[in-house]
Amino acid sequence: MDFDQLITFMKGTLSNHDYEQFIFIFHGGEPLLMGIDYYQKMLILQDLCKTKKQKIKNIIQTNGSLLNDDWITFLKTHSVSVGISLDGPSEFQNKHRKYKDGRETFDDVIHGVQKLKNNDMSVGALSVLTEEVLSSNPYDFIKFYQENGISNLGLLAERPSTKKSIDSNDTNDFIENRNRYASFMMKAYDDWLGMDDCTFNIREFSDILNSIIGGKPKVCIFNGACVGHFFGIDSSGEVAHCDKFFDDKRFCFGAISEHYLSDIVTSDTFLKAQEIETEIRNKCQLCDWFSICKGGCLYEAMTYEKYGINDRINYCHLRKIFDHIYNNIWTELNLSDSRLKAEMV
Numbered sequence: 001m002d003f004d005q006l007i008t009f010m011k012g013t014l015s016n017h018d019y020e021q022f023i024f025i026f027h028g029g030e031p032l033l034m035g036i037d038y039y040q041k042m043l044i045l046q047d048l049c050k051t052k053k054q055k056i057k058n059i060i061q062t063n064g065s066l067l068n069d070d071w072i073t074f075l076k077t078h079s080v081s082v083g084i085s086l087d088g089p090s091e092f093q094n095k096h097r098k099y100k101d102g103r104e105t106f107d108d109v110i111h112g113v114q115k116l117k118n119n120d121m122s123v124g125a126l127s128v129l130t131e132e133v134l135s136s137n138p139y140d141f142i143k144f145y146q147e148n149g150i151s152n153l154g155l156l157a158e159r160p161s162t163k164k165s166i167d168s169n170d171t172n173d174f175i176e177n178r179n180r181y182a183s184f185m186m187k188a189y190d191d192w193l194g195m196d197d198c199t200f201n202i203r204e205f206s207d208i209l210n211s212i213i214g215g216k217p218k219v220c221i222f223n224g225a226c227v228g229h230f231f232g233i234d235s236s237g238e239v240a241h242c243d244k245f246f247d248d249k250r251f252c253f254g255a256i257s258e259h260y261l262s263d264i265v266t267s268d269t270f271l272k273a274q275e276i277e278t279e280i281r282n283k284c285q286l287c288d289w290f291s292i293c294k295g296g297c298l299y300e301a302m303t304y305e306k307y308g309i310n311d312r313i314n315y316c317h318l319r320k321i322f323d324h325i326y327n328n329i330w331t332e333l334n335l336s337d338s339r340l341k342a343e344m345v
């Protein structure tokens, strides 16, 4: 997004005084390529546009390869959080995440992680669990992050391409992939608990635990209705419901240069998108975990439907993970009172 678009975007977004908390996440491509000047001007812009009540948090999701002393000083001074995109040890990272010229990225990314750590910055990482990772040992995989000083790890299921048409073989492959993801996560959960390291958080697990005991989860996927709470804006200034929806016109709301946030959230397209979301989430109502999970990630639910799976409850990978963690809690607590269990859900 060029700076003129950014000005329109910030003005249009922060002028909506119904919203008091904003989290801006810069990701996709390599956001550090925009340079420090760009973000410096953006911070000034935020300060100029926001009201006293509005709170702003900025996060940069990067591969970390460009982190140098200047960046560290800037990020620390302005409390900008950094998430590192790191798909695991070198054999996994280098296979899928290469520079445009084909060079491997692993060494540079780890260098960036070390740079953050050496400057006492907390390091979060997002990892996509590719097919290769799902065939690996979950303990070794998460241990790699722990050993590299990652304090907060997100473990994402791989997203199938939105472009290709789908046949029944693809549906079977998709179900198989989600089953493998669930198995990996359940084993990783047991291993994570076994590590007994409160400085090493895996956000999906702590969010599920937190939700089960009545707390508020942090990641969007366990927070219920998300249309209107998250927006994705691409480099051309197009606005969609979160970054996963630019290919779905039902969830695209026009150019930020032409529409303020307040116009977007009252537009027919937006209201229709909310209706679609409600309809999809309601299909989960019979699930035991609905009161906590609220239907999970909307994009994931739509992916199940795209693969022809309309009775998602019978296949849902999240449900398996919830069941596993829940049963584990009861085993750990050595409690077997089914009445108490029923009250908890």
Ligand code: SF4
Pocket (backbone or CB within 6 Å): 220, 221, 222, 226, 227, 230, 241, 242, 243, 244, 296, 297, 298, 299, 300
């Ligand atoms: S669709 Fe999924 S990723 Fe996007 S905001 Fe909703 S829960 Fe989050």
Ligand code: SF4
Pocket (backbone or CB within 6 Å): 284, 287, 288, 289, 290, 293, 294, 295, 296, 297, 312, 313, 316, 317, 318, 319, 322
């Ligand atoms: S079926 Fe899956 S996504 Fe839906 S509420 Fe249950 S656990 Fe959540």
